[in-house]
Amino acid sequence: MNRVFLLSPAYAGGLRAKLIMSERAQFDLAVRLRSSQPPTLGEVFAFLSGLYFRGKLAYANAFAPPRRKRSSVLVITPTRGLVPAATPIVLADLQEFAAVDIHEADPRYRAPLERDVKRLAKTLPPDTQIVLLGSIATAKYVDVLLEHFGQRLCFPADFVGRGDMSRGGLLLRCAIDRRELAYISVAGAVRKGKRPPKLEPRRYRK
Helix, strand or coil, X not given: CCEEEEECCCCCCCHHHHHXXXXXXXXXXXXXXXXXCCCEHHHHHHHHHCHHHHHHHHHHHHHXXXXXXXXXXXXXXXXXXXXXXXXXXXXXXXXXXXXXXXXXXXXXXXXXXXXXXXXXXXXXXXXXXXXXXCCCCCCCCHHHHHHHHHHHEEEEHHHCCCCHHHHHHHHHHHHHHCCCCCEEECCCCCCCCCCCCCCCCCCCCC
């Protein structure tokens, strides 16, 4: 079965965003953000969000079709709808993202998202699963996605009851272990449930 992974956005207005956008920042990612060889959207959002986005990105890259990885790993952004995680971004792009809060009532966020979701829904084969790697308890993007994808919109069943950090840790170890999770449809699913046991600690090399 064909799959497309949609990664929920990282917050671009927090302390880590201010750090990487600072003119005084000299670490590699910040320097590249101002260079002719900029980092990818996935790299920058992984820095902003830490373990949660890092896990989502690693998992999606591990299980997306190799020949169509760019078009199969898409990130929800604050102002540009769905953007491939492998897309290079520069400082001006991140500053644009930081200027808009992700809220379903803000047309600067919602209009591009609806545009891209509609387009994707029309062009994907009918048997394609759209796997949301993000919270399914928020109206920020779930309502738009459900409206156009319907039963095709899925999420990992193991997300129920977990917080962001637990989801990130689960996805990262699944990517490393090459163990794909089971998916269930968002429509009609129990979105909140009993908290599962904590994951056993692991150490990962950066």
